[in-house]
Structures are given as structure tokens and as C-alpha cells.
Amino acid sequence: MGSNAEFAINNVDFEKTVSRAEHLGLRDLAVIAWRDLEAPDSGGSEEHLTQVSQHWTNAGLSVNIRTAGVQGLPAQVERNGSKVIRKGGRVSVFPGAAFQVLRGGLGPADGVIDVFQGMPFLSPLWTRRPRVGLIHHCHMGTWSDLAPIGLAQLGYCIERFAIRHIYRSTPLVTLSPSSAEEIVKCMKIKPEQLRVGPVGIDSDFIPDITSGETEIPLVVAGGRFMPPKGFDRIPAILSSVKKKIPELQAVIFGDGPEKSRIESQIQKYSAEDWITLPGFISREDQVSLYQKAKLLIAPSRREGWNMTITEAAACGTPAVATKIPGHLDAVMNQQTGYLVENDYEMAEAIIAGLSDESKRIEMRKNSLEHAQKFRWEHTAAIILNALCDDAESRK
Template sequence: MREGQTEDPGGPLEPLAGKHVAFLSWRDTRNPEGGGAERYLEKMAAGLVARGCRVTIFCAAHAAAPPEEVVDGITFVRRGSKMSVYPAGLRALASGRLGEVDLVVDVQNGMPFLSRLVTRRPVVVLVHHVHREQWPVVYSGATAKVGWWVERRFAPWLYRRCQYVAVSRATRAELRELGVRGPRIAVVHNGTDPVVPVDPGKSAIPVVAVVGRLVPHKQVEHAIDAVLALRDRHPGLRLHVVGGGWWEAELHEYARSRGAGASVVFEGHVDEERKHEVYERAWLLALPSLKEGWGLVIGEAGMHATPTVAYRSAGGTRESIEDGRSGVLVDTPEQLTETIGRLLDDDEERGRLADGARRMSHAYTWDQAQHSFALVVQAALSRVHVDSQDPADPQELVSKRRGTGWWWRRR
């Protein structure tokens, strides 16, 4: 059997070496608005390059990177804006400007690229989470209604014969609710990057961190409210907000209007070393996001023994956090405040969660994720659908073969 080839119950899968995989994504990691979804995308692309694939990422143009470049074997083609990237991607794929493509990965961040309309090549739909709650938060009126209709109705119909990849079982369940039927949703979790070494030790004063893009659905206001409600009880308490985004000015104004003063520190965009310094110094990470497919920051903080308090309803947090062991899941802003206050008071409990957070951060690796994603791509190239069932161990990446994790069905 050739290298890069895998056996399945119906025969050998298509080898990956020499295949051209095109990712259609609205952003890349160098985009100022890029985040965890883009980090996942580029990690999966790198895994395919390591297995002999030619990989192109088509994404929106921005001032922080050239229109075209090759980085670590991945060709980046940047055209269009936040919205026009979608028709630009379709034109590039349909016209052949991306070259001869063997497989398309259509990254559906609420809005898919609708690549199925212009190609007969296999399409894998990558979904981090369903945007039911986010459409009315980010957009208003008809735009939100049309966007949700496309995600809820049109996309499941258009991709009805396509393979899906979800980053969590919560996202897979949401896709099932939208009508994505049959054994064709593979779960490929995120990994965690190796820790960036910084001077060890927690801050002498209580510090809570928020790390991520500053956009409305991240609900950073909830973390600001929690810290301001607790600062009399915890003198010197600080909230460090790491990241930037188009909602940043509104958050600055919100903090000012609440009289936050020195209690809230906006770090802005920082380099990796500073980000990890914040993780290391923080006593807790707050993740009050409305929705998370997984939550990369949870594992990053866990590498520094910093447990996370997050909303259970966000979805992927129910898998990236072991509730009561590596962090705490809550249901309301009031519970977020109460839990943060309780953990700041209780050194022993916080230490126990810190140990669990560090252990949990090592449970998911990018090597595992890349291997699983490559299996999905191999199967899709061979016109085989892949599905995954829940693992017996919640920390076990769903990356096994038929009978123990993967289910294979030839189309």
C-alpha cells in the first residue's frame, strides 16, 4: 500500500500526495479580524501539505498581507472584502484561476461560499458552529433574516450530498437540527499550540483575562460587569482584555461609562509572548461568548494552569471544558459574576481547577486533528462519507476507524 493511502471497508482510499485542495474562507490568520477559526483552518491546511497535498487558501484581501503569497507551502490568494470575497471565491473556482482543484473545503462561517454551484469536485463543508443566535446580534432586519435562511435552509439543501466537518459534537448536533442528515458529519476537534515560555507565576493581585476578537457576540461587556461588581470585594482586581476588532471602540466607551478606570486594561493586538504572559499571570480566563465552536483560548489558558469560566450555552465549551474539573460552566451573567468571585476567594478550589485545566490542555493535539482531517479528505476524494460517533472518553479525539469511532459509507 502506498504512503498516504488508507484502507476502509470498501477498499483503499485515494492517496493524498499530489492532490490539490482549495480552502474557501472569508479570512486568514493575518487578517486583523482573524481568530480561532482561521487558526484551525491553517493548521488543517498545513497537515495536508505535510502529507503531500498542494493547498490553496482563498480569502478576503486586507492591508496586512499581499494579494498572493506562499507561506509554509500554502498558497494564499486574497481577493475581495468581507462580503465580496464570496462571489470572488466562486469566480476564482469556476474560472480555473485557482488551477485544477481535486477537492474544495468550503468554510461556512454562517455564510457558505456556495461552491457546490460551480464545481463537480468533492466538497467538504467545514463548520465551527451554527450562527442562529449571532445573525440578529451582528446584523439587523432583512440581512439577518436572509443570512439565517441561507444557513438554515439553503445550505443544507445545496450540500445535501457533501461531507461535513464539525469541530465539536455540539456543532454536529446543531447541524443535525438544520437537516444535515445521514452519516456524513465527522467531528475533528481543535488542538492546542505548544506553550510559549514566559516568566512563571501568577499575579500578586487578582487578574481575570479575556482573550479574543472584540465583536458583539463575544459579550466582553459581561466580563467587564463581573469585574466591576467584584472589585470592592477584591481590591486591585483587574480585567485584561487581549485582542482587537470592530467592536473595540464600543467596549472602551462601555468601560468608561461604567467608571471602570484602571480596573479594565485593554491590551489591544499583542504578540504571542505578551498573550501568553497574560495567560500566565491571570488567575482565571473569562469566556462570556454567546457561541463558540470550540474555544481555542481555553486550551491556551490551560497550558498556563489558568481555568476558564464560560457559558454552557455557547456549545463547544461543553467539550473543551470539563465542568467542575478544568473550569466552570455557567448559565447567566449573574452566575458568571458569582462564580468568578467564588473562585477568586477560594485558592484551593482554583488550584484544583488549574491542575485540571493544564491536564485538559494536553488532551487535544494538532497532530491528532490533522490526522483526522486528512482521513476525511481522503474519504471525500474517494467519494466515501465519514461519520463519527461520540467517544467513550470525552477527552478522546474522534479519530478511530469503523466500530470504534469512524463510520464509513461509500456514496
């Protein structure tokens, strides 16, 4: 996977880790995160938290989650065994979550999971409880895409200069070896602080052994329509592919702030008849789409992993993805897909993937095998184990 053996992915037994947590008194976990799963702009980070917290509650641990409020939805909800409290705005949630933990509003809070969705909660400044920080990826260079200029500058400064000092005694977990390397390089985090816990794959994502992929040269992409995802570049990329493969069809599922920009690019390249934007689709429809597609495309500029890549792989669909941290581990280059440096290379790789059937069949087989490595139980174990290490160091 990653090029640095220092960040190898270690197997951690889930049941033994839960027993260790209970022995250390970590029975009630407080999770603080910026955004809830039901927020309109939720994405992979929220799905990640939902999956790992469900494994903790299924194992008998208590989990209380605090996020910002979601307009039109209740302030409190039970989800998969966890209590989720949704209060405050996108800025006030940071002090609000801290006060709620300190006042006992998230239960005993034997341990704190501080989720970095760009901005961290700075938990080492206000609690001495055992804690772990969860960093999905660096946001260097993309802050201006995510926040107004003042907040973007603050976020950049905290990420670039403050986190390494504030969290110097806190274990941190990220999603991939390549993301860990980038965090060490850009954020100056000590390597010994970092653990790697890749995302899992839901059991719904399976290949269709009856009918398989369609005969139509169909490519898919999906996720939250945010600037770092690069979906607005897809119409231009695919327009050059269509000159070589006239039957090409594409589906880009999801929604978000970049939707109008993507639509305008589709119109610019007169692609309305062959690029479809169905919006958010159900899990069942995602699986069906992956099963029919010949390739998944992922043009992101920043990722911690990119769950769509390994979900598609579990359905037997290879990926063409940008060569960035996260993707470097989600895709095995030339084996489960192609890693590319720019849009021209992406177009050429898509043409190659659609034209060379024997190569694609080989990559399909490799993708299915690669996907077997990723389980949410393993992800949940690695995060909990890091929290246990911090608790043990405090005894």
C-alpha cells in the first residue's frame, strides 16, 4: 500500500480491543464531530463515523455523539445504538461540544474521539480524559474551497502550525499510509503519534454474478459535489474520451454546492444526452450502478481515502483516479485501476480501460480481491485501540 513501512496497516483484533477498553474503564465514549450524517452536505466522513460507532455500540460500549444542528431535524436522535445530539451552528458547535462534554451532557465520557473534519475541536486544551484524534486528510490548499476567507485562513493556520503542538501528546488516526506521510510532511506531526485505519466496505457492495457489467461503455463517479472532488472537470475529460469511444455513457451521482457548475460544464460540452446527474441515490442503486459500470472515475484533488473507489472495487469495478494521498492506497496502480497525474492522463486511462477488455477483466478480479481486505470492524478496532493506548499512558 503506502510507500512508508513506518505506516503499515496492522491487524488489531476487535473483540480483544473492546475487552481492553472495558478493562481500562472506557465504557462510555464521547464523539465530537462537525457534521451529522443527515446534514445536506454530509459525505464519507459522516459515513465513516456512523459505521465505527455502530461497531462500538454493537459490542456493548455506550456512544454519545455531538454535532452541529441540522435544520428541520430533531436536536436529538438515536442511530444504530448511539445517541446523537445536534445543536448549534457550524462555528458554535466547537465550544458547544467542549462545554457539553465537560458538563456531562455526553454521558460519563470515559474517552473522547475528536473528529477533524478540517477544523479540530482542540480537545487537549480543555480535557484531560483519554482521547484520540481522527484526521481524514490534510486540507492544505483547499481551505478557500471550504470556508469564507477569514475562517479559511484560521483553518490553514491551525492545521499548518498549531495542531502539532496542541495534539503533541494525543494519538492520531488517519485513513491511509499515504495520508499519514502527508500529515507528517505538511503538519509536522510526529510519526509515532499516527496510526493507520483504512475505511471498511459495507457488505451490500458485492458483484453481480448473474448479469455483470453492461455492454455499454458506462463510467460512473459519485460523492458530495464539493470543489476538492473535481467533478466539474469530468465533462471535459469525458468529451475527449467520447471522440474515441462514441458509445460512451456516464453517471455522476450525488449533490452539493458544485452541482450548478457541473451542469454548466455538461452544457458547455453538449453532453446532456450522455452524462446523467441523478442526484443522491439509494445504497441499492449505487450497488447496481457499480455492477453495471466498466470503470469508476475519481478526479479528486484531496482525499483521505475515497470510499467510492473500494465500494466499486467490491462490486468488481476498477477505478481511474488521481495520484494523490489516499488514492495511492485505495487503488493498486495497473492492478485494480489506474493512477493518473492530470486530466489528459485520466482521459487516456479511461480509453485504455474501456478498450482493453482482457486487462479490465484482470483488474476486475484484482479489485474484488483487494476489496476483501477492508472491514469496518478493523477500522473501529484501530481507533479504539489508539484510545486505549492513551488511557494506559495516563495510569
